[in-house]
Amino acid sequence: MSKDDVVKAASEVAAASFGRTFGEVPVNFALMAEHAPGAFAGYGLMRDAIMRDRDAGGALDLKTKELIFCVLDTLIGQTEGAKAHAAAAVRRGLSVPELAEALVQVVMAGGVTTWNETGAEVLRHAVEVVEKAEAAAR
Template identity: 65%
Template sequence: MSTDDRKALVEAGVAAGRASFVESFGRVPDNLALLAEHAPGAFAGYGLMRDAVMREAGQGGALDLKTKEMVFCLLDCLIGQTEAAKRHAESAMRHGLTLAELSEGLVQVLMVGGITAWNRSGAEVLRHCAALEPKG
């Protein structure tokens, strides 16, 4: 691969990654923007992978975006990435995730990750999302 081809591939990957984050969250998260700035090749690879995963079912994806965002939320809770879990839960809610669905998924995280996963992230994510629910 020529240097020009490699440069074009990295630029396309960075653009796809940025667009994927903007579509999901309205912005590129700060830590990933830092990666894009200082390690654009790594961000390009991540961005292309994320762009492929976040395709809608009609665009070649197998799962709907609500489910994909919920899975990211639950995985982030399992590893203690609370802020990222909140962002993914918010996005899943915009795609129709209910508090009952989120609660059930968080119980699965508790079953696999133990009470520590619940106390470290799960409870905070559920509390955050409950506050986002329209009161009525």
């Protein structure tokens, strides 16, 4: 198998992994796939390995993993990533009070700036996700 074949196969695994959790490959990662396919392939294999639910051999459930990524992204100021992971966690059953508590932990570790720059927006987004889901269910 050639290196190009390996990159192609790993990129397919990466795209499928994003598809399972986000429904699509996020725009920034699609850009990586186009212009740095080897990096996308490598990242995708690592992502696929960690983003396994318990029934697929993961030690943590996907809701917890999405919450962890949400709070880590909040801590580093990666608002869009934090919002995406918060929404994914909510779709897997995370409640708004659980998210709020985790975001306050980020404030305790990273300071109030993490709340003002990212955390509040993430929580607002999660509330909107919940409200839309509730409205759709009616």
